[in-house]
Amino acid sequence: MTQLKNILFTFDYELFLGKRSGSVNRCVIEPTQKLLDVLSPYKIKAIFFVDTTWLLRLKKITHGNASAKNDYDNVVGQLRYIAKLGHYIFPHLHPHWNDATYVPEINQWQLINYSRYRLHSLDKNEREQCFSDSVAILKEILGPDYKPTGYRAGGWSIQPFEDFAPLFQQHSVKYDFSVLPGSKRISSAQHYDFSDIKINRPYTFSTDVAVPGKGSYTEFPISVLSNTGINTFSEKVLLKYMSWSGSNNYGDGQSIVVETVEYTGAENGTEMVSVELLNAVKLPLYLKFLATNNYMQFISHPKMLSAHNINTFARFIKKAFDTYSIETDFEKMLPE
Numbered sequence: 001m002t003q004l005k006n007i008l009f010t011f012d013y014e015l016f017l018g019k020r021s022g023s024v025n026r027c028v029i030e031p032t033q034k035l036l037d038v039l040s041p042y043k044i045k046a047i048f049f050v051d052t053t054w055l056l057r058l059k060k061i062t063h064g065n066a067s068a069k070n071d072y073d074n075v076v077g078q079l080r081y082i083a084k085l086g087h088y089i090f091p092h093l094h095p096h097w098n099d100a101t102y103v104p105e106i107n108q109w110q111l112i113n114y115s116r117y118r119l120h121s122l123d124k125n126e127r128e129q130c131f132s133d134s135v136a137i138l139k140e141i142l143g144p145d146y147k148p149t150g151y152r153a154g155g156w157s158i159q160p161f162e163d164f165a166p167l168f169q170q171h172s173v174k175y176d177f178s179v180l181p182g183s184k185r186i187s188s189a190q191h192y193d194f195s196d197i198k199i200n201r202p203y204t205f206s207t208d209v210a211v212p213g214k215g216s217y218t219e220f221p222i223s224v225l226s227n228t229g230i231n232t233f234s235e236k237v238l239l240k241y242m243s244w245s246g247s248n249n250y251g252d253g254q255s256i257v258v259e260t261v262e263y264t265g266a267e268n269g270t271e272m273v274s275v276e277l278l279n280a281v282k283l284p285l286y287l288k289f290l291a292t293n294n295y296m297q298f299i300s301h302p303k304m305l306s307a308h309n310i311n312t313f314a315r316f317i318k319k320a321f322d323t324y325s326i327e328t329d330f331e332k333m334l335p336e
């Protein structure tokens with residue numbers, strides 16, 4: 001009998017969050033379509049975390065703006081298609097979208113004010129409003145029966161959980177996907193501390209995502225692998241070759257630039273499991289991780305992907321499905 005492996009494929013469906021958002025086509029529509037083409041033959045049930053704070057702003061400017069209207073219609077069409085394929089769609093909030101400026105000349109946004117990056121920076125009423133509006137726009141797009149049972153916080157900033165608990169309760173959210181075990185970041189925007197969490201499997205919790213125990217919520221932690229065994233020289237040569245041969249990322253925006261006060265994570269020789277970090281040199285590392293773990297959660301951003309990432313991802317999936325019996329539906333991975 002083939003071994004059972006649980007693999008969660010999750011994608012943050014969003015634009016860039018810095019000086020230039022990038023275009024909707026290049027950051028979202030095109031790379032997402034490529035990913036769907038890879039997932040479909042295997043009947044994978046992936047999760048798409050949709051930046052609803054962006055969609056709410058975009059929708060507001062569609063009146064009398066043909067480019068914005070076209071972008072919004074394309075997103076709505078793609079989200080409905082994603083839902084039809086059987087994938088999950090859950091909200092993903094970056095409240096600083098409320099401070100973004102639209103630049104009509106390039107049909108992109110500028111996000112330079114990060115003072116409202118975290119939900120924590122809003123007061124209780126504003127948090128409720130932001131979350132309710134997010135659920136409402138997904139309902140409007142996906143139909144009145146749509147239910148946001150899962151959530152991923154923008155920038156992993158799910159702490160303090162007491163900010164979220166009333167919102168989760170109100171909207172029947174039971175599953176969180178924000179924890180990056182072993183990582184800690186305190187910056188002018190993000191704020192999280194998962195340094196004490198070392199678990200690579202779903203666990204229940206009650207009042208604190210970083211404290212596993214009895215409770216009505218389930219955390220699906222993002223997987224973290226050790227990259228110390230990797231041949232960094234080969235990787236550098238590969239990446240250099242890729243950029244020389246014109247295999248650049250789809251996304252055309254700029255990432256958020258923040259002042260980081262404290263950070264632990266990648267420097268310790270670990271990194272999150274992600275399609276945008278996967279390349280030909282790292283493929284054996286990903287397969288080895290799968291061989292030694294029964295649970296593996298990918299966190300990926302379509303805006304960060306190159307054609308090479310997606311091709312390597314397709315090779316990973318083929319090998320995984322050839323070797324193991326694979327479960328991709330998170331609802332079938334619930335802890336007892």
Ligand SMILES: [Zn+2]
Nearest residue numbers: 012014154155
């Ligand atoms: Zn995000």
